[in-house]
Structure formats: structure tokens, C-alpha cells
Amino acid sequence: MTAGGAHQEAWLDEAAGRLVRPYTVSAGRTRPTTAMELLSWVVATGVRPRGRLEPDHDVALRLCGAATTVAEVAARMRLPAAVTKVVLSDLVAVGAVRTRPPSPAADPTDRTILERLLAGLQQRL
Amino acid sequence: MPAYNSDSDHLPHALKILIAGGFGVGKTTFITATSEITPLRTEELLTAAGTGVDDLAGVEAKTTTTVALDFGRITIAPATVLYLFGTPGQDRFWFLWDKLCHGALGAVVLVDTRRLPDCFAAVDFFESRRMRFLVAVNEFDGAHRYEPHEVRQALGLRPEVPIVTCDARHQRSATVVLLTLVQTLLTHPARTHPIQAGNPT
Numbered sequence: 001m002t003a004g005g006a007h008q009e010a011w012l013d014e015a016a017g018r019l020v021r022p023y024t025v026s027a028g029r030t031r032p033t034t035a036m037e038l039l040s041w042v043v044a045t046g047v048r049p050r051g052r053l054e055p056d057h058d059v060a061l062r063l064c065g066a067a068t069t070v071a072e073v074a075a076r077m078r079l080p081a082a083v084t085k086v087v088l089s090d091l092v093a094v095g096a097v098r099t100r101p102p103s104p105a106a107d108p109t110d111r112t113i114l115e116r117l118l119a120g121l122q123q124r125l
Numbered sequence: 126m127p128a129y130n131s132d133s134d135h136l137p138h139a140l141k142i143l144i145a146g147g148f149g150v151g152k153t154t155f156i157t158a159t160s161e162i163t164p165l166r167t168e169e170l171l172t173a174a175g176t177g178v179d180d181l182a183g184v185e186a187k188t189t190t191t192v193a194l195d196f197g198r199i200t201i202a203p204a205t206v207l208y209l210f211g212t213p214g215q216d217r218f219w220f221l222w223d224k225l226c227h228g229a230l231g232a233v234v235l236v237d238t239r240r241l242p243d244c245f246a247a248v249d250f251f252e253s254r255r256m257r258f259l260v261a262v263n264e265f266d267g268a269h270r271y272e273p274h275e276v277r278q279a280l281g282l283r284p285e286v287p288i289v290t291c292d293a294r295h296q297r298s299a300t301v302v303l304l305t306l307v308q309t310l311l312t313h314p315a316r317t318h319p320i321q322a323g324n325p326t
Binding site for chain 2 (some may be wrong): 015030038039041043067068069071072074075079080081082084100101102104108109111113114115116117118119120121122124125
């Protein structure tokens with residue numbers, strides 16, 4: 001994950017916050033061309049779009065270097081999810097990012113999942 | 126930049142637990158303590174059909190609201206990620222919760238005993254959706270006012286709903302709350318599957 005480096009380039013100022021109004025990034029658009037949920041997966045395809053990317057698109061693409069969720073990209077870029085989805089769908093449109101639906105709803109009675117979760121949490125104690 | 130196989134099996138598996146409770150009860154603090162990354166905040170536009178009162182004949186009333194969401198991430202295994210979602214604290218966003226609930230394993234309802242009624246709405250909601258939850262009394266600054274059994278009585282909790290105390294500021298304490306929830310799911314499996322409400326989020 002390249003969050004640290006990405007932050008420095010995301011038109012962010014530690015004291016002032018974002019230096020560009022959020023909806024300026026998406027040119028006022030709030031409806032992405034690709035349907036995405038907060039927990040949809042996004043991952044870079046390795047295809048580098050031709051031409052120069054807008055700064056926020058560039059940051060978003062870097063954040064997708066390993067599979068991550070729309071929610072994480074939004075939060076790391078400090079952008080509303082609606083704007084992030086527009087940026088990501090722009091990247092999908094040029095083939096730079098692939099999106100996948102959210103993981104299937106976990107079955108709260110699935111012992112395999114629950115035991116894995118238990119073990120993972122215990123390790124953090 | 127490495128190319129990725131289109132096989133969706135390579136994606137991690139995401140699990141979701143909700144952190145609920147009244148405004149200012151410590152949801153963000155809890156997520157901060159447990160998350161391996163700085164708690165993240167974003168805003169989401171949520172749309173819900175209007176409730177009966179405002180309905181006009183033949184017109185589908187819809188409300189779109191921007192809601193701030195806090196969430197954290199805990200890597201459980203190389204390919205398993207647990208997301209913690211803090212539900213919007215204001216009661217007026219209740220109708221938006223269905224969307225957040227979809228696919229969640231369960232919920233933690235944080236309680237501040239100084240403002241017990243603030244959690245009523247969350248308890249009612251999860252009971253009505255048959256979502257498994259536990260109640261975690263957040264003991265602010267060591268302030269101890271009521272015993273868990275008193276809180277249980279005040280909330281009218283069913284016997285199978287665990288009630289624990291915690292200090293949401295501390296990683297270990299908050300993680301134990303999550304562990305207790307998962308242990309409860311393992312030892313007392315739900316008799317019925319939760320209602321899959323709303324659209325996936």
C-alpha cells in the first residue's frame with residue numbers, strides 16, 4: 001500500500017486538509033458510470049492509461065495497486081465515497097482499474113469463518 | 126505495477142461487524158483502538174424510500190442523505206479482512222441502516238450508562254432485524270455507575286444477548302469485545318438466519 005506517498009500528492013495539506021473542493025475532483029459528477037458499493041473491490045489492471053492522469057486519479061490508481069475496497073480508497077483520499085466512485089469509474093472506463101462486487105455476505109453460522117476470525121482477533125491481544 | 130489475474134478468487138474475503146450506539150458514545154474511539162490503520166472516515170450518499178407519512182399517491186418519495194461513516198480494518202488472515210463500520214449516531218438516519226447491515230456478522234452496541242436511552246434505538250433495530258449483537262458498556266474514565274445486570278434489566282435484553290464492560294480507548298479491551306461477539310456466534314448459533322435487508326453495501 002502506498003498510502004503515505006499517495007497522501008503527499010493528493011492535494012492535501014496537513015493543517016488545511018484538502019486543497020481542492022471534493023466535488024471539483026469529479027467535475028461536479030456524483031453518479032459513477034460503473035456501479036460500485038462501499039465494499040466493492042477495486043484493483044489496478046496494470047494497464048497504464050495513455051496521457052496524463054489528473055492528480056486524484058493518479059493517487060486512486062496507486063491505492064488500487066493491491067486489491068482494496070472503495071471505502072478504503074475514499075477514506076485514504078479523504079474524499080466522499082460518491083466522488084471516489086466517480087474517480088474510480090473513470091479509471092475503469094480507461095481499463096486501468098477492474099472492479100469486483102463485494103464479498104458475498106458471510107454466513108454468521110459458518111464455523112470455519114468464525115473460528116478464523118476468532119484466531120485472528122486472539123493474535124491481536 | 127503487477128498485472129492481476131481476473132480470477133476473483135484472488136480477492137481477499139471481507140467480513141463486517143457493525144459498531145452501533147448513540148451519538149458520542151465512543152464508536153469512533155472503539156474503532157480507533159481496534160483498527161490496524163488510522164480510523165478512516167468517508168461520507169456516503171444513502172438513498173432510502175420515504176416513509177409512509179410523506180408518501181404522495183403514485184409518487185415514490187425518496188430521501189438522499191449524506192452520512193459520515195467511520196470504519197476500521199483488521200487483517201484476520203492473509204486473505205481475510207474484517208471491516209468495522211460505525212453506524213451513523215443520529216436517530217434520524219435509522220432508516221439508512223438496512224443498507225449497512227447487509228452481510229454483517231453481528232453488531233456491538235456501545236452504551237454509556239449516563240445516557241442509557243441513547244442506545245434504545247440500536248437495540249430495537251438489531252432485535253427487529255434478528256441481527257446478532259452484544260451490549261458493551263463503555264466505562265468512561267473509569268466511571269462506574271451501574272452493574273451489567275442492572276443495564277440488562279433496564280434494556281430488557283434477552284438472556285442470549287451478552288453484556289460486557291469495556292474501555293473503548295484501549296486496544297485490548299475493545300478487541301475482547303469483538304472476541305466475545307464472535308465467541309457468542311460460535312457457541313449460540315442463531316436459530317434463524319438474519320434477514321438479509323437492503324442492498325449490499
